[in-house]
Amino acid sequence: MHYNADILDDYLHGALGPERDATIHAHLEGCAPCRTLFDEAATVRDWLRNAARAEEREFPSMIRARVWEAVRNAPQPASFADRLRALWRPMIAVPVAAAVAVFVYAGVPGIHGNAQPAGVAATYLLEEHAALASDNPLADRGLIVPASVVDSQQTLDTGDTGPSSSDK
């Protein structure tokens, strides 16, 4: 029996349990093909580490300067209290606005859609009364005039007839 490269990679990385680790360790002592595969895995890992070490770079000072510049110029993140206030704002404002709207709708007369202006209703009732009270219901209801006009007309009539009667 031989182990595949994946298992040997895990063994190399120390990612197996102690029991399996011990089994593979013993197997590698006496199995040349598995030993070769394991050595290859170790070679790759060592190559990666050596290459990484050789290519290691210093921390550029310009990064530090840029970070400080960004930190000083950036707006401060909102605090927890600010976030809470922002969250509560719609939660309070929306119900309050709804309550005000309901109160206004229910409490103020004349705001309902089916309500008629008072003047129109009075005219209608006046016309209806005149029609019912008239001897001729089909007569022109345009003769109905407001009381103020009738009063002023009567005043004028009185003024015209006054002097003539006195003359008489």
Add this chain to the structure above:
Amino acid sequence: MGVPRKPSEPPSREAAEFLERAMEQYGKATYNFAYRLTGNEADARDLTQEAFIRVYRAWRSFVPGTSFLSWIYRIVTNLHRDELRRQKGRFQEEIPEDNAPQEYGGSKPLAVDPVEDYMAEQLGGPLAKALSLLSTEQRQVIVLADIEEYSYQEIADIMGCSIGTVRSRLHRARALLRRLVLREQQQAQS
């Protein structure tokens, strides 16, 4: 609805000290990690810079006693992944025309394989070249496992995935690298 941001204020003393200490102790490691992920210095600088700005903003969420390096590697990994997602669908690098020998000052002969030649020009060293063969996720796990020497569990925590996913990505990546490294070693010996 967005949360209103406060106007710019000087950083608090505690936050400033935390950031300064973080850059002092872990700046180099973070920059090298970013360089291995990106394969070039300009992107590595941007990535490292953004990572430390995030560290400053979230410094209170760091749990004392835990590994700072694991935390910032996680930040770098996420930033790198987000950046690649943003770039998805766009060409990251343009391969130049191969019929322009004057670009090399006329001294260099025209490449037989311009793509191969371009890769050799662009990539820093053998490690960068080797890592460029891998996908982003494979590169991340290889760097964390074989160079930074994290355990599979730690890598899973940093990358936000399962151990099984880490293991399968590592196996595929190592198989690719094995072929490349062994071929290079054979060429060096012959």
